[in-house]
Amino acid sequence: METKDYTQEIIDIIRSNTSPAVMSSRLEDYHANDLAEVLKKLTVQERCKLYRILDKDMLSDILEYTEADEAAEYLKEMEPRKAAAILSGMETDSLAEVLRMLDKGKKRLLIDLLDDDVRHDIEVIASFDEDEIGSRMTTNCIIIQKNVTVKEAMSSLIRQAAKNDNISTIFVVSSQQKFYGAIDLKDLIIARQDHPLEELVVTSYPYVYAEEEIDECIERLKDYSEDSVPVLDNDNRLLGVITSSSIIELVDDEMGEDYAKLAGLTAEEDLKEPLKESMKKRMPWLLILLALGMVVSSVVGVFETVVTQLPIIMCFQSLILDMAGNVGTQSLAVTIRVLMDESLTGKQKAELVFKEMRIGLCNGGLLGLMSFVLIGLYIFAIKGKTLAFSYAVSACIGVALLLAMLISSAVGTCIPLLFKKIKVDPAVASGPLITTINDLVAVVSYYGLSWLFLIELFHMAG
Amino acid sequence: METKDYTQEIIDIIRSNTSPAVMSSRLEDYHANDLAEVLKKLTVQERCKLYRILDKDMLSDILEYTEADEAAEYLKEMEPRKAAAILSGMETDSLAEVLRMLDKGKKRLLIDLLDDDVRHDIEVIASFDEDEIGSRMTTNCIIIQKNVTVKEAMSSLIRQAAKNDNISTIFVVSSQQKFYGAIDLKDLIIARQDHPLEELVVTSYPYVYAEEEIDECIERLKDYSEDSVPVLDNDNRLLGVITSSSIIELVDDEMGEDYAKLAGLTAEEDLKEPLKESMKKRMPWLLILLALGMVVSSVVGVFETVVTQLPIIMCFQSLILDMAGNVGTQSLAVTIRVLMDESLTGKQKAELVFKEMRIGLCNGGLLGLMSFVLIGLYIFAIKGKTLAFSYAVSACIGVALLLAMLISSAVGTCIPLLFKKIKVDPAVASGPLITTINDLVAVVSYYGLSWLFLIELFHMAG
Incomplete structure (x- = not known):
């Protein structure tokens, strides 16, 4: 096969x-x-x-x-x-x-x-700059003048076809090479010789300007799904075309880049790259994360006395932090994909945040409840504490999990929206910033709750 | 503009x-x-x-x-x-x-x-099943018989063009509709009427079988970068074609799916989806993560006494876990991308693992050293401990960071390679499994080192 x-x-x-x-x-x-x-x-x-x-x-x-x-x-x-x-x-x-x-x-x-x-x-x-669409065009295309006949257009096509591969769309220009419209080769082939050429021309054929940034126009290129899209200069003169195979490459690259950024790399890597290059691509985010991690550590440090009195609660820190991190990444990925595909109105953005928070609340509620039941049982059975103590601790964990998941969803949605607003690539927002904020939220709600309820209110010690 | x-x-x-x-x-x-x-x-x-x-x-x-x-x-x-x-x-x-x-x-x-x-x-x-390439083909294409003349081919094309849009490639079949080759429309247009058609036919034009899985053949479709690729049944009969706009869609979908999976979603989501659907897509991994998180928590529990004696080391747990997690995700993303684009030999796989580990070692060494210096200073200055104590703790953190980053790179590379081997989607490997393994590695090396050196060897307590 x-x-x-x-x-x-x-x-x-x-x-x-x-x-x-x-x-x-x-x-x-x-x-x-x-x-x-x-x-x-x-x-x-x-x-x-x-x-x-x-x-x-x-x-x-x-x-x-x-x-x-x-x-x-x-x-x-x-x-x-x-x-x-x-x-x-x-x-x-x-x-x-x-x-x-x-x-x-x-x-x-x-x-x-x-x-x-x-x-x-x-x-x-x-x-053109590498991030301008003009740098990806080919000049290999068929161009005919506006006021020729069907017969002249056909013979002009045959003449040009010897040197130009992309013939499925024929571009029509008016005087001074200004882009006028496009003819589907199919329509030209089946047209009668005396048919007016004008009627074959689609004057609203999509086009891009050579100086547009690739990530600004790639969605449009994809949506129109034409075999080739003309590229114009600022005076509307036809410079060349973007072929569908270039579009495939661009879509692939664009998503690959976002994908890499989501994983904390500054750019895509490949197999053959030297060690130093790879290190350089990974280092920036690790450094930022290290710096932000220090902030989280200082905040955890505030709760040292809580841990001294109740060392058991420290066992579940990683659980809550991991869950919050994962929920944040889920919301982030959904938001980035939505932002990539469409331009949202303010109302839609609010809806997205609201939807993500509802999901965070519902999933957090379910998982919080499960944790309450299971972890309580675990502490009671394995760690040999009293039932009241076990369930007091697990209640704290359950509530902290719910809170952390709810807030993480909001953070994972709002930060990329905010970054988009201030014109920073939202995929870059992912790793360090969201991880850190979610860690902070999770740590404060978990240790805060433990301190408030277990130590201050019930005067427990383990 | x-x-x-x-x-x-x-x-x-x-x-x-x-x-x-x-x-x-x-x-x-x-x-x-x-x-x-x-x-x-x-x-x-x-x-x-x-x-x-x-x-x-x-x-x-x-x-x-x-x-x-x-x-x-x-x-x-x-x-x-x-x-x-x-x-x-x-x-x-x-x-x-x-x-x-x-x-x-x-x-x-x-x-x-x-x-x-x-x-x-x-x-x-x-x-055809939704994941078979046959389900994405269109039957809208031009087909001619093998033994016609250039002139007959041209008039057959004009006849068929009225009903079929994809005319830039003409497919040639022998008796019983068996796929024989393809003619570039351009070549047909510029050919003389008495030119033998046979010479225009590319007999090694790429093709796919309708029953092939989409993710098995999408890379091939991309590589050949043709406007349309024929789809054959198991008897090599031509059924239809995959157009370049379908390829763009497939590449986009395929990467979007991997992207979603990397972020811990079971499938891609969109804005309009009902709450219940979204919850269902996110729940599986959260559940797995919760279960695996319990495992990590039990392991941390083993080190409760270490924390009781040296509560300060618990402050830096999240730092080490976050770094290990990020490094693992970086390696994972690189590996998934490499696996997506090429099929690797055993030697290349070993090289990839080796390269990732070297990057982990180098970055880990650098960051470990930085942490040693900075965190030592932090503990000394802010927490008011002795210089010896401060740097003993920060040495543990530095070494644990190096170890965790080295092993996380290896895990982040080996797990997707292994999953690919046993035919499980490597992107699924990401979230829970790698996070958990890396958490475990980080926790054991950090608390293990602290226990061994700080408590057993130097009998410190803070």
């Missing part, structure tokens, strides 16, 4: 002694992604053989499926003129990414060897 | 008094996604007016951009024959999803009114 793995087949072909013509035609039957997978398993000699055997277009295709850093390595193995020719055949977004991986001298050399129009496109893409 | 929000414009048009013909032509200029956004802001009367004014194809388009549950509501507002006609015009994957939202009677009625071929397609899609 597994889809076949072509890697070994392809390697066998490359290592065989067939003539270049036969080998090239046999390799052309494989998907560029599979060939890309094979490249890293070959020796430098075998790869150089392949560069000679495969044609330029095929190699461009393959490099598009290779990680940018690997592609840069392969290009270094080729002579510059060939490397430039292959680069010229790539989608401009992948091309720009590969160039970023090369050292300055090599990059300059290759850029100089590129076709003039490719070089111009690359310079446009490179002019 | 913001992209314009068309909602108000559209609502104004609908509420105006223009004639149906003018209104329909004005509304047709908007993107279906924008019209879909507007639907939920209209009254039932206004929506019913819209159903009459817009044509069937437009309404099908709009419902594809609507959430399935909302689409089901709107369909209930229409008369069944119209609803069935609109459903027939939708992509089969969206259609299947909307049908799932309807109650049994209504669903039966509408299915009976569908076109025969649409009904057949729906039944095929409905025959």
Whole structure:
């Protein structure tokens, strides 16, 4: 049932002694992604053989499926003129990414060897910051003028299709390259030759501005679910398109980043990263947590006398803190996901906080009751205390659990909402701040209740 | 710089008094996604007016951009024959999803009114489980026979394009509908009429089997980054395709689920969900955590005498537990992400564990040293203990922190690897199990060290 793995087949072909013509035609039957997978398993000699055997277009295709850093390595193995020719055949977004991986001298050399129009496109893409959507566009798209006929549009398409891959949507511009609308290729294909082109154009086709931040427009790109979305400059001129495969990559990256931040990393990591890099990504939050942890410790210190008189209550501290922490994280995760998908009105925000607190109250009530019954029994049976003492302690634990869960839900919801409001990434809010606040709440309510009821009111000591 | 929000414009048009013909032509200029956004802001009367004014194809388009549950509501507002006609015009994957939202009677009625071929397609899609990729495919694609000419292929395409939206890739089948390969529409368009079709066919185009589980093949679908990937039955017959917009949705869902699980929820939640549902999603892990928390509490109980003699060390328990927990979560998040993206060899797994432990050791060493210096000073200055006592306690804290961070990194990496091995979702491993193990490790090393060194060796008491 597994889809076949072509890697070994392809390697066998490359290592065989067939003539270049036969080998090239046999390799052309494989998907560029599979060939890309094979490249890293070959020796430098075998790869150089392949560069000679495969044609330029095929190699461009393959490099598009290779990680940018690997592609840069392969290009270094080729002579510059060939490397430039292959680069010229790539989608401009992948091309720009590969160039970023090369050292300055090599990059300059290759850029100089590129076709003039490719070089111009690359310079446009490179002019945008990495977090602007313009840096992810490709200029590889079909553009026609507004006032042509269906027949002219069709032949213009055929002319441009030779150099441009993304043909399923055709973009229409008015004078001065200003974006006017888009035509679904399907509609063009089935249109009669005398049909007015104007009627095929969707003038409310979605678009983004090149200078928009990626995380500001990624949800919109996702929602419209088009194969390619045009990118405009500030004068509404069409610069290029974002393809659906870029959108997939962006969604994946964006969620991966949030995911990493929720887990207390400053950015995503991967397997190959050096130790120092990984340490740097993890250290900031650990440091903040250490500092905030000291605050919690000082607060716990205030209750030292409670613990001296009733050492048993200290056993259940970790239980209450862990529960509060977990509830806070649950609320946080829900809130971040909601914030990611939609922009909320004030009323909806209040509803969300209210809903989270109700869940915290209900779950806290249930678990608090269970703890009261079970922990009381545990202290009575295992620790051998009196029944009254056992249930007095477990009542404190139950109530503290309820309080801590209720407040943690509120904190886990309000903090990311607040961070969003002041334009700080809400996923960053997670780890340290929420953990600390919830720890404080849990510690104060637990030891506070114990002190008030068990020691001050009932004068107990264990 | 913001992209314009068309909602108000559209609502104004609908509420105006223009004639149906003018209104329909004005509304047709908007993107279906924008019209879909507007639907939920209209009254039932206004929506019913819209159903009459817009044509069937437009309404099908709009419902594809609507959430399935909302689409089901709107369909209930229409008369069944119209609803069935609109459903027939939708992509089969969206259609299947909307049908799932309807109650049994209504669903039966509408299915009976569908076109025969649409009904057949729906039944095929409905025959797959929700976690099989077949349930997400659409039958909306262009299929041609293997042994036709370029000219025949082109006219077959034009014939099929009227009913099928996804035309950028054309799928080629041999006799008995067996999948043979794919043609890029671009290649077909620029090919000469007498060019042999065979040469245009990519025979190693990626494909998936309908019965494959979504999380098994989603990475492959992402890697090939094609606009549509064919779905085959077990006899290699072409059933339908997965479009790139479905892939975006799947990637988003898949990561969202993992994200939720990492935060201790059994499934993703949304804003509109009833309280009971949300409670149910959060309760399981809280219950497990409560049970496991009791285990930790019993272990802490063992050290009651240590705390009685040295109450000060109990102040720093939460600090060490929080740090260990955070480090474990960091390792877990990295491991889950790595596991999501690639299948690792045994050697790579060992490397990952080794790398995580090295990071744990290095960060632990740094933070341990800092804690030793700072906490020693804190106890000396604020708590007014002797210098020797202060630094003996803070040395224990520093060493326990180092140990806890080292072991937590290992646990945070090994547990998801182990879960993956025994085919349990590694993201589920997160919350309770790792938290508990790390708590136990931290508690035992901290109190154990304190007992051994401070009490047994140096006979201290504070």
